[in-house]
Amino acid sequence: MVTKNNYDPIGKKVLEDPIPAYAQLREQCPVHHYEGLENPMYTFSQYEDVQSVLLDQTTWSNRYGPGISYERNVGDLQRYDPPDHQIRRRFLRAEFLPRTVAASEPAIRDLANELIDGFQEDGKVELHDNFALPLPVKAFTELMGINDVDSAEFKKWADELTLGMTYPERAREARKALSSYTRDQVIVRREAVARAGYGPDQDPVGEIVPEGLISHLACRPLQDGTFMPDEEVAGMVGQLLVAGHETTTSLITNTLWRLFLNPTQMELIRKKPDLIPNAIEESLRFDPPVLGLCKTNNTPVTYHNVDIPQDSKVMILYASANRDPNVFDDPDEFRVDRPLIETKRHLSFGWGSHFCLGAHLARQTGRIAVSTFLERFDDLHLVDPTERVSPPFLWGRRELTVTWE
Numbered sequence: 001m002v003t004k005n006n007y008d009p010i011g012k013k014v015l016e017d018p019i020p021a022y023a024q025l026r027e028q029c030p031v032h033h034y035e036g037l038e039n040p041m042y043t044f045s046q047y048e049d050v051q052s053v054l055l056d057q058t059t060w061s062n063r064y065g066p067g068i069s070y071e072r073n074v075g076d077l078q079r080y081d082p083p084d085h086q087i088r089r090r091f092l093r094a095e096f097l098p099r100t101v102a103a104s105e106p107a108i109r110d111l112a113n114e115l116i117d118g119f120q121e122d123g124k125v126e127l128h129d130n131f132a133l134p135l136p137v138k139a140f141t142e143l144m145g146i147n148d149v150d151s152a153e154f155k156k157w158a159d160e161l162t163l164g165m166t167y168p169e170r171a172r173e174a175r176k177a178l179s180s181y182t183r184d185q186v187i188v189r190r191e192a193v194a195r196a197g198y199g200p201d202q203d204p205v206g207e208i209v210p211e212g213l214i215s216h217l218a219c220r221p222l223q224d225g226t227f228m229p230d231e232e233v234a235g236m237v238g239q240l241l242v243a244g245h246e247t248t249t250s251l252i253t254n255t256l257w258r259l260f261l262n263p264t265q266m267e268l269i270r271k272k273p274d275l276i277p278n279a280i281e282e283s284l285r286f287d288p289p290v291l292g293l294c295k296t297n298n299t300p301v302t303y304h305n306v307d308i309p310q311d312s313k314v315m316i317l318y319a320s321a322n323r324d325p326n327v328f329d330d331p332d333e334f335r336v337d338r339p340l341i342e343t344k345r346h347l348s349f350g351w352g353s354h355f356c357l358g359a360h361l362a363r364q365t366g367r368i369a370v371s372t373f374l375e376r377f378d379d380l381h382l383v384d385p386t387e388r389v390s391p392p393f394l395w396g397r398r399e400l401t402v403t404w405e
Helices: 012-016 019-028 047-055 084-096 098-122 127-132 134-144 148-161 168-196 213-219 230-261 263-271 273-286 359-376
Strands: 031-034 041-044 124-126 292-297 301-303 306-308 313-317 380-388 397-404
Touching: 031 306, 041 047, 047 313, 084 098, 084 213, 098 124, 098 127, 098 134, 098 359, 124 127, 127 134, 127 230, 127 359, 127 397, 134 148, 134 213, 134 230, 134 359, 148 168, 148 230, 168 213, 168 230, 213 230, 230 263, 230 273, 230 359, 230 380, 230 397, 263 273, 273 359
Parallel strands: 041 313
Antiparallel strands: 031 041, 124 397, 292 313, 301 306, 380 397
16 A cells, blocks of 8 residues: 655645655655546656666556656657657667767857857846757757758747646647648658659758758658658657757756855866766756656556556656665765766666657757856856746746846
């Protein structure tokens, strides 16, 4: 039976700071059952259990999506199981390799400096809207192969899509506009390939159509020789935009926020700028932009003597696993010089075959943002209070204002 615990995943105290509640879950109730949402939900909080779910694709399915609702959306990589997941992941992998992602670094760094130029003389800035938000969209449009004219539209759609829980109609309209744009791009690029007379064994990307992920998805065949359907391409682009945009923005604000709150860590990183990659990993461990996601079990399972019926929604808490003292030394201490071999055991990007495809891009964008901002400013002061993002299973600063002399 489930140990009694009054954990409420959307309760006010948990939303303000979930970490104390997660510590109680790990110690008292590693499998928790909650019925206060639209569907009953189990929660796993210990590192070993969370990791085991991520590694076992036979038992644990993505078919109903990563949220608490039972949904089947075409084109969302998070909703595929083997073998379809592996086919699509291999198809996308080349576009997310470090050497591919590195090509976007100059454009992201140029934008970071351009944004800072715009507010440097003001002595004060709200970092979420004016710095952390635009950079991931630039990284995304560079990866997609989208021109600067269209990238402004992508920023607007990305902003609207993140309002889904507060303004669902605006989010729906943005998703429709993004899907329409993507389908049009697919048609235009496939027509260009057809006019050029390219066969299925010839690669038109970079020759007939521009470099980038949209061209890859539209014009390169899958393993079976067929092309990804237009609707699936549109769905995948939308999912990648939302997943990469919101989470990388939060990675940037979370990292800077913790450095402002920990002056000794800020001083250390200024003395040793080569610790910035460590700071990014420690931020991912300490403040994961996604607190947790759901899986659905294909068969009945038992964890910690709790029987979980088939097709249950099970939330695996990355943020709790990342603070598990059985895995991390002094887990509630934010330390930028923590050894990478330890820090990189965090589960914020998932684990195993579902490890986040965009991890290299997120790390690169976060590193550029933090290093550029600290290079340009010395005497920084945090203006309280900060404000967290509204979705209950995401974690980041929606408002983060700083001043300088």
